[in-house]
Amino acid sequence: xxxxxxxxxxxxxxxxxxxxxxxxxxxxxxxxxxxxxxxxxxxxxxxxxxxxxxxxxxxxxxxxxxxxxxxxxxxxxxxxxxxxxxxxxxxxxxxxxxxxxxxxxxxxxxxxxxxxxxxxxxxxxxxxxxxxxxxxxxxxxxxxxxxxxxxxxxxxxxxxxxxxxxxxxxxxxxxxxxxxxxx
Amino acid sequence: xxxxxxxxxxxxxxxxxxxxxxxxxxxxxxxxxxxxxxxxxxxxxxxxxxxxxxxxxxxxxxxxxxxxxxxxxxxxxxxxxxxxxxxxxxxxxxxxxxxxxxxxxxxxxxxxxxxxxxxxxxxxxxxxxxxxxxxxxxxxxxxxxxxxxxxxxxxxxxxxxxxxxxxxxxxxxxxxxxxxxxx
Amino acid sequence: xxxxxxxxxxxxxxxxxxxxxxxxxxxxxxxxxxxxxxxxxxxxxxxxxxxxxxxxxxxxxxxxxxxxxxxxxxxxxxxxxxxxxxxxxxxxxxxxxxxxxxxxxxxxxxxxxxxxxxxxxxxxxxxxxxxxxxxxxxxxxxxxxxxxxxxxxxxxxxxxxxxxxxxxxxxxxxxxxxxxxxx
Amino acid sequence: xxxxxxxxxxxxxxxxxxxxxxxxxxxxxxxxxxxxxxxxxxxxxxxxxxxxxxxxxxxxxxxxxxxxxxxxxxxxxxxxxxxxxxxxxxxxxxxxxxxxxxxxxxxxxxxxxxxxxxxxxxxxxxxxxxxxxxxxxxxxxxxxxxxxxxxxxxxxxxxxxxxxxxxxxxxxxxxxxxxxxxx
Numbered sequence: 001x002x003x004x005x006x007x008x009x010x011x012x013x014x015x016x017x018x019x020x021x022x023x024x025x026x027x028x029x030x031x032x033x034x035x036x037x038x039x040x041x042x043x044x045x046x047x048x049x050x051x052x053x054x055x056x057x058x059x060x061x062x063x064x065x066x067x068x069x070x071x072x073x074x075x076x077x078x079x080x081x082x083x084x085x086x087x088x089x090x091x092x093x094x095x096x097x098x099x100x101x102x103x104x105x106x107x108x109x110x111x112x113x114x115x116x117x118x119x120x121x122x123x124x125x126x127x128x129x130x131x132x133x134x135x136x137x138x139x140x141x142x143x144x145x146x147x148x149x150x151x152x153x154x155x156x157x158x159x160x161x162x163x164x165x166x167x168x169x170x171x172x173x174x175x176x177x178x179x180x181x182x183x
Numbered sequence: 184x185x186x187x188x189x190x191x192x193x194x195x196x197x198x199x200x201x202x203x204x205x206x207x208x209x210x211x212x213x214x215x216x217x218x219x220x221x222x223x224x225x226x227x228x229x230x231x232x233x234x235x236x237x238x239x240x241x242x243x244x245x246x247x248x249x250x251x252x253x254x255x256x257x258x259x260x261x262x263x264x265x266x267x268x269x270x271x272x273x274x275x276x277x278x279x280x281x282x283x284x285x286x287x288x289x290x291x292x293x294x295x296x297x298x299x300x301x302x303x304x305x306x307x308x309x310x311x312x313x314x315x316x317x318x319x320x321x322x323x324x325x326x327x328x329x330x331x332x333x334x335x336x337x338x339x340x341x342x343x344x345x346x347x348x349x350x351x352x353x354x355x356x357x358x359x360x361x362x363x364x365x366x
Numbered sequence: 367x368x369x370x371x372x373x374x375x376x377x378x379x380x381x382x383x384x385x386x387x388x389x390x391x392x393x394x395x396x397x398x399x400x401x402x403x404x405x406x407x408x409x410x411x412x413x414x415x416x417x418x419x420x421x422x423x424x425x426x427x428x429x430x431x432x433x434x435x436x437x438x439x440x441x442x443x444x445x446x447x448x449x450x451x452x453x454x455x456x457x458x459x460x461x462x463x464x465x466x467x468x469x470x471x472x473x474x475x476x477x478x479x480x481x482x483x484x485x486x487x488x489x490x491x492x493x494x495x496x497x498x499x500x501x502x503x504x505x506x507x508x509x510x511x512x513x514x515x516x517x518x519x520x521x522x523x524x525x526x527x528x529x530x531x532x533x534x535x536x537x538x539x540x541x542x543x544x545x546x547x548x549x
Numbered sequence: 550x551x552x553x554x555x556x557x558x559x560x561x562x563x564x565x566x567x568x569x570x571x572x573x574x575x576x577x578x579x580x581x582x583x584x585x586x587x588x589x590x591x592x593x594x595x596x597x598x599x600x601x602x603x604x605x606x607x608x609x610x611x612x613x614x615x616x617x618x619x620x621x622x623x624x625x626x627x628x629x630x631x632x633x634x635x636x637x638x639x640x641x642x643x644x645x646x647x648x649x650x651x652x653x654x655x656x657x658x659x660x661x662x663x664x665x666x667x668x669x670x671x672x673x674x675x676x677x678x679x680x681x682x683x684x685x686x687x688x689x690x691x692x693x694x695x696x697x698x699x700x701x702x703x704x705x706x707x708x709x710x711x712x713x714x715x716x717x718x719x720x721x722x723x724x725x726x727x728x729x730x731x732x
Contacts, residue, residue, distance in 0.1 A: 021573060021577070024570060024573065024574070025573070025574050025577065025578055027622070028570070028574065028622055029574055029578065029580060029581070029622055030581045030620055030621075030622060030624075031578060031581075032578070032579045032580075032581055032675045039282065041282055043265070044259075044261040044262065044265055044280055045261055045279065045280030045281055045282050046261065046282075047282055071579055071675065072578075072579075073576070073577055073578055073579060073673050074659070074664075074673055075579075076227075076657060076664075076665065077655060077657060077675070078227040078228055078229065079227065082226070082227055096228065096279065096316075097227055097228030098228055098281075099222065099224055099228050099229075099230055099314055099316060099362045100287070100314070100361055100362055100363075101362070101363045101654060101655045102651055102652060102653065102654060102655065103651060103652075103655070104283070104651065105543075105546055105650060105651060106546075106626060106650045106651065106652070106677060108625060108626060110623070115623075115625075116625065124622055124623055126581045126620065126626070126677075128655060128675075131282055131283070133279075133282060170548065173543060173548055174543045174546070174548060177471075177539060177540045177543030177544065177548065178283055178543065178544075179282045179283055179284070180283075180284045180471055180472075180540070182536065182539055182540060182543065204390060204394070207387060207390065207391070208390070208391050208394065208395055210439070211387070211391065211439055212391055212395065212397060212398070212439055213398045213437055213438075213439060213441075214395060214398075215395070215396045215397075215398055215492045254396055254492065255395075255396075256393070256394050256395055256396060256490055257476070257481075257490060258396075259474060259481075259482065260472060260474060260492070284471060284472045285468055285469060285470065285471060285472065286468060286469075286472070287468065288467060288468060288726075288729055289443060289467045289468065289469070289494060289729075291442060291443060293440070298440075298442075299442065307439055307440055309398045309437065309443070309494075311472060311492075353731065353732075356722075356726060356731055357726045357729070357731060360654075360722060360723045360726030360727065360731065361726065361727075363654055363655075363723070365719065365722055365723060365726065366719075405648065407648055409631070410625075410627040410628065410631055410646055411627055411645065411646030411647055411648050412627065412648075413648055442593075444593040444594055444595065445593065448592070448593055462594065462645065462682075463593055463594030464594055464647075465588065465590055465594050465595075465596055465680055465682060465728045466653070466680070466727055466728055466729075467728070467729045470649070497648055497649070499645075499648060544649055545648045545649055545650070546649075546650045
């Protein structure tokens with residue numbers, strides 16, 4: 001599998017895809033992404049908390065974000081989901097990738113912030129978004145500065161929403177609606 | 184919560200709802216049910232096996248069936264799902280009730296087998312059907328004679344389908360389609 | 367099919383189910399309902415407006431509500447959806463019942479308003495909720511006092527939310543999230 | 550929006566993306582696709598027929614296929630769905646793009662036919678698959694040789710399945726399961 005860019009804010013190419021080629025790809029086709037909203041659940045499957053990373057977003061701000069990243073050439077969606085969850089939440093997070101391959105929504109990120117309300121200055125990305133229960137210990141790794149857990153009420157509060165950009169606050173509301181926990 | 188009848192084949196009333204009252208209810212309103220298709224999953228969330236009980240079905244036959252049962256007055260859907268999974272799979276099954284309250288399909292059982300293809304001679308039931316990963320040890324309890332696990336290929340094979348009645352073979356195919364594993 | 371009660375606020379029994387029997391049923395089993403959120407869509411399937419009825423709600427208030435009603439004995443879910451849409455929106459509404467029988471959420475109404483956040487003083491109802499595009503002319507009929515259309519922004523505004531009870535304001539937000547239009 | 554290749558079997562580039570650049574893109578990133586399963590529905594939303602095109606598939610065979618095609622840079626998913634439906638079914642087909650942006654399944658096409666069971670020799674494509682009711686007159690256009698309508702029973706019959714390649718027969722079964730009509 002060929003690496004173009006892992007996560008937001010880094011440009012770690014592997015293989016022979018040069019920065020020029022990367023720019024060519026990004027300028028001409030939508031890129032396939034996955035977004036994962038990590039959650040804690042009780043024994044009945046009720047979502048009790050939502051996890052959000054603090055990190056440098058694609059737009060350069062330090063923001064609260066969900067787990068997000070590219071699907072590589074040759075990679076299955078489930079593999080990409082697991083890889084990005086482990087990369088951002090640590091190897092002991094024990095993410096439970098859903099049995100159903102259908103995302104709860106499809107997020108269309110555009111360089112033009114007006115196009116869909118989801119914004120990425122780097123490219124047009126089509127992201128499959130999943131709610132992923134995590135049962136283990138989370139240790140934000142790599143580029144994430146922090147990981148915090150919020151109740152559904154906190155997650156949609158004005159304070160937390162102000163820390164989010166690129167439409168991620170709306171994505172959190174859609175995820176909470178999907179699990180029936182939108183306040 | 185008031186008991187009318189737990190599972191297929193028993194009539195264990197609690198509370199003051201007499202058999203006559205039970206008949207009155209059954210003759211006049213659809214009954215709310217949940218169906219749970221127990222599955223084993225690998226670390227990426229791929230369904231590897233489907234569990235089916237061997238038990239006396241509503242139509243009197245000894246059949247392969249999914250977990251099924253009524254939602255009681257005052258009971259949440261998640262509580263009913265968990266209760267029926269524990270009742271049929273044992274207390275150590277560790278069922279993972281989905282975070283999303285939406286069923287993968289709605290099964291309409293009718294006394295008339297032609298009405299929808301799903302049949303229950305006792306009543307009209309509207310059943311919310313879920314795929315439920317189980318991570319622990321399953322021990323079929325109470326009325327179930329046995330619990331067996333099948334790969335997706337086996338679960339839709341002619342042999343296993345012949346052991347199923349009431350439309351449960353179709354329900355298994357819908358569940359496998361939902362998780363992307365219909366052969 | 368036996369009538370118990372059509373919609374909120376009426377008690378039109380047909381068949382031999384007496385008011386006493388109706389009370390017996392309501393006191394002992396959850397009742398199967400459907401909720402329909404009528405919407406207007408543009409040519410690409412984007413929801414542009416949400417329709418809400420003004421009517422006497424189950425709790426006695428005059429409220430903004432979605433289309434809601436019981437599933438009768440022997441009735442298919444799709445038939446109930448169509449019947450209630452035609453009853454509340456008029457015979458020329460041309461509702462497009464979705465091809466997928468899965469509701470976008472399952473609403474659990476309880477006599478205890480704390481139980482789920484969805485409230486119905488009359489009974490415990492399990493309601494399958496659908497978004498239903500309507501293409502024709504809507505004429506609120508029978509018990510509805512009025513039908514108004516709101517943009518997604520208006521539908522979740524404080525003013526409209528104050529006109530809603532029983533959790534219907536939350537149901538509207540879940541419906542808008544489902545179609546990707548939650549502001 | 551930049552054209553790489555429209556549909557299966559043609560290479561109509563517009564803009565400056567040369568065949569060499571196209572090959573570069575295809576060799577390094579998954580391509581975003583949409584698949585649409587056209588259906589006829591009755592007044593209650595029941596699927597009565599499935600439409601399948603006869604055309605030259607990506608693997609060079611003449612096969613029965615669903616509507617499929619790429620999402621362009623800058624294009625919304627709904628726009629791509631509508632564009633491909635109109636291109637393949639004609640301008641009078643009146644496709645009803647679903648209000649919910651969530652696909653019924655995500656199809657992962659790989660150059661390696663073993664990888665997922667969905668095959669495309671040209672590239673790795675991640676396709677969002679939708680069931681699309683069409684209400685108007687269909688006129689297969691451009692590269693399609695023919696369009697035929699099948700009942701659910703016919704659509705999964707051995708005869709029709711033999712005319713399908715690349716996993717499209719499985720996609721049809723998943724679509725029928727999604728709408729509750731898998732035989």
